[in-house]
Amino acid sequence: xxxGPKSKVEEGAAVKLGGRFFVIAVSTGVFVCxxxxxxxxxxxxPIYAELEGKRVxxxxxxxxxxxxxxxxxxxxxxxxxxxxxRHDARRPSRTCAECLGMSR
Numbered sequence: 001x002x003x004g005p006k007s008k009v010e011e012g013a014a015v016k017l018g019g020r021f022f023v024i025a026v027s028t029g030v031f032v033c034x035x036x037x038x039x040x041x042x043x044x045x046p047i048y049a050e051l052e053g054k055r056v057x058x059x060x061x062x063x064x065x066x067x068x069x070x071x072x073x074x075x076x077x078x079x080x081x082x083x084x085x086r087h088d089a090r091r092p093s094r095t096c097a098e099c100l101g102m103s104r
Contacts, residue, residue, distance in 0.1 A: 001025060006073075007055060007072060008053055008055045009052055009053060009054045009055075010024065010052065010053070011024050012025065013072050014033075014073035015051060015069060015071070016070040016071035016073065017051075017067050017068075020036075021037070021073065022039055022041050022047075023038055023039070023040045023041070024041060025040050025042070026040050027040055027041055027045065047060075047062050051069070055072065056071060056072055
């Protein structure tokens with residue numbers, strides 16, 4: 001899975017919607033990424049059907065609520081622990097995959 005820079009919502013993108021980041025990869029519970037709460041959603045999630053292909057500023061409607069896509073993140077920085085260094089998601093490491101409950 002490519003976690004590199006994205007300009008639209010697609011697999012591997014981090015999308016800010018309603019003040020919260022969603023990572024399009026696999027479904028996960030809430031996790032903290034560079035101080036921001038995020039949640040993984042899969043391409044099979046109903047909200048992904050609304051988000052797919054959209055760009056910053058585009059609006060979607062989901063469960064009767066309107067949302068505007070605030071950001072499609074160019075990079076993610078994950079912290080595994082206080083001792084783990086930050087890294088750029090444009091160069092995914094094992095830590096990126098572990099953060100989302102995936103293995104490389």
